[in-house]
Amino acid sequence: MSLPRIWAVGFSKLAGVYGEIVADYASRADVRLVAQGYEAAVETVRRGLLERAPDAPGTDVVIAAGSNGEYLRDRLAAPVVLVGVDGFDVLDALASARRAGARVALMSHGETFAALERFAANFALDVPHFSYRGAADAETRLRALQADGVEAVVGPGLVSEIAERIGMTSVFLYSHTRVRAAFDTALSLADAAAQEAAKRRTLDAVLSQLRDGVVALDARGRVLSANPAACTILGQSASVLHGRELEKVAPDLSAALREPQDETIQSIGGRDYWVRRGRFEAVDGAGAVLTVQAADDLARGENSLRARRPTSLHAARHQLADLRGDAPALTHARALASRYARTDGTVLLTGATGTGKEVLAQGMHRESARARGPFVAVNCGALSESLLESELFGYEEGAFTGARRGGRAGLIEAAHRGTLFLDEIGEMPLALQTRLLRVLQEREVTRVGGTRAVRVDLRVIAATHRDLAAAAAAGEFRADLFYRLNVLRIALPPLSARGADVLDLAAQLLSEAVERVGQGVARDAARCRLVLQAVDADLLAHDWPGNVRELASVVERIACLWVTDADASPDWRLDTDLFFAIAPECRRAAPRGRSLDTLLTNAAPLKVGARALERQLIEQTLVETGGDRAATCRQLGISRATLWRRLR
Structure with missing residues (x-):
């Protein structure tokens, strides 16, 4: 494990104290002594900080005192620990100064010691107390004190150095105890920073494995962290993003912060992304986490999940061979179904109840390119209008009393990448026919109580025992829906x-x-x-x-x-x-x-029986086709001449 690095900054007497105690911390820290001050010290420490790689383990803490410490704190990224002073340190230093001269004074950087002033006033002590703001100010005040008869002065290293240079007695304000306390504080900060850095590296390692982009922001919208996927999406490096306002480095993504919903679609670099917004409590207020996922990746994952999930619930069990029989009309229907299975066109199956329409639909699904997808069958005449609507189209949370929390996908969505079989389509209420028409036209569905349309990729096979053309003419079935359904048509003969x-x-x-x-x-x-x-x-x-x-x-x-x-x-x-x-x-x-x-x-029993059955089949087919002889020939697979001979 890498040792923390402590930069002990100070000159003159403070540097001497550092040198006396540094050996006691050699096993716990890499102590670097910097016998400089102000800008020179800043440059030295900055160069040392740049030596360490951004992702290298270890931490840096700076120790300084007085005005030098305040100067460094304002200019360095690393934490700066100031050597502290308490009342006992001040009194002890003043006692030492009194032994060296009759009149003594105290000089400190920044504010004066209010407690000492009250103590001196209560006990009638003549101890002048001054503060200084810099080296020039300190020398000016010291010369004034010297002219006023002050013989000894108590202060930090800068004061001591100037005082000795102009011929005054000085007592160093910072004791060994206080310098050791600063080192201990620095080590505690380094340990805490190391633990935090380790946690951050672990979190970064986890986030780097995510295919989704993740960006963490503070309360002011500045980037705290961005994983590699987010950097790739935004086209920026982590070092460029870190600490900067998202609005300035990625305005397209920052638009998600202004959206009323926590989930939205944003266009970034000409590509659509699904952006989810979360919140957390940061040090300076409520921060935000943006998770960014490519919309097409999300769609592929959803499609894969939907294709797998319904396999056990919505599976086609029958094949075309299960529709058994050698009658010409049935053979013709199977042949058409096999051909139609190779396309994605909508199919309308007609025939009386029990003639095998669903068996034929399942067989078409199993021979199609969608065979690995779901086969979802819906009986449009078995449910009430409201129940059929929620089952077919799904619903959002709160759409109606008793709606499942979180909503529910409908059977149309469940048929994604597969086949939707609408049995008894002629019994569907007119209101739902309008919604179904949009599904067929736009290939998208909107849940009950929802506003967002969901794209669906499915093949529709409908079945009915009714004459939909007549129903449409009578206003009992939407004509536009009939024409949408009546693309590929197969008629199944009665038994x-x-x-x-x-x-x-x-x-x-x-x-x-x-x-x-x-x-x-x-x-x-x-x-x-x-x-x-x-x-x-x-x-x-x-x-x-x-x-x-x-x-x-x-x-x-x-x-x-x-x-x-x-x-x-x-x-x-x-x-x-x-x-x-x-x-x-x-x-x-x-x-x-x-x-x-x-x-x-009779004399030719087999021939007579076959002819009688054949004529019965032809008559039945003519009824089904409304007397259309061309359609009858196509359905039975015979020529017009053959039809004419049989009818004679």
Whole structure:
């Protein structure tokens, strides 16, 4: 550990006292004797202070006395300890002077000793007491005292030196005890300064590791400290910044001190920075700490955090292959979804409830460049208007009664860098449609009760079972929002229009349901197909208004019956009566006059059945497209000639 450096400044008798006691402090300090005064002493000490590197350990303290000490204190950066004098020192020195002469006087620098004057007056002592302001003033007064018959004088080193030069007896005012006390005080100051410097170096080392700029200011706005990142941002060195007013060296940053908010965006050197202002109690009042972070760095960090945080809550589980079936309309929908997944355009999915719109949306997300981001699904028809608004757009603290402290980000923000799926978009209240339109247009969202817009990077997929064009024409849905949503469009066919897909899908769903309700019991799709074979006609005849969801519910009942039937055997089959017993809704809807058995008993059974199903699919698609034959051809993936032949 580096020893503190003590500059003992003084000449004449004070220098002699220093020389007598310096050996006692050699193990505790590096004592430098400076037998000079005033400007010469200032220059010597300053050169010594410059020898030490700014970041080198160790401290400097100056010891001086009288007018010389006052002169040094006003001109040196290092602390100056003045050799003190108390009443006992003065009385002891006066007693020594009286032994040397009949008349004595006391001379001190600056103010006179008021206590001594009162003591002399109370005891009727004739002890003239004078003060001086400099060497010339001291010599003038001493010569006047000599002319007045004063034989001995008590004073500091300068007075003693002048007195002896003009032939007067002098007694040195400063005792060894007081000089030692000054050395002890200097060592205490040096130790405290060393500890403070060590703390500062530790703090500077910590701050130097921060990527954010940190600037500490005193109550007058002067720079106390600036870490390397702040120096880089401001384009100034720490030595240039330290001690100077921030307004003068970095006016762009100092503007943050005048902002009413503690957090603000400031432009520094042509680049935007997020500046946060904190306060602390300084020696001279309330200081400030400014933390400066590049806005684009902050955005990248926030984006990374938001991309990771919702992974467990907002993840896409399905892929396009999970939308099973070989019907032409479904195959066409999957092909379109695969193509659209490669773009960022807004997609509108249409189709009845339960046709697999969310499965398709999740599959598109997983095949897109946003697959690693969140997939956030919102059912716009499941929540009240106020609740949907706060869930979708988020809210600021105090926006409404019960608002969470600190506010909360909405689902739109949660979908940043990912996909936002708006299910049942046709049920969204008109007031919220206006706010959503701005999100789609500007890609920014403002929380409820807030004023600051947050940029979002997301892809929007919307789904509805309603005819939004008709709803817009009737004033029930914003036309401008419809056109924003209706960029890329995919129509999903109802299950009743998918023909033999019903049979294959039922077998696959049954295989999964048996394993689920049977606690691991495995039944492959081929085995399940045999179980359902007797009710194929019933499955095809039902119109399935609930689509895949309804089929899954019916199959779940079959699975429970199959697994729990005590009489079940490897040859167990589902017959028509049992099927209608557990699924009576299928009996009511099934047109029994035209079953699959009937279709298969004619001369060309497979051809007739396929044509009937094909025509049913075409008719359904024409209804969905409003009779638009070109749109029907595109959706089914057939030519106009083929469509004409099938309709004939």
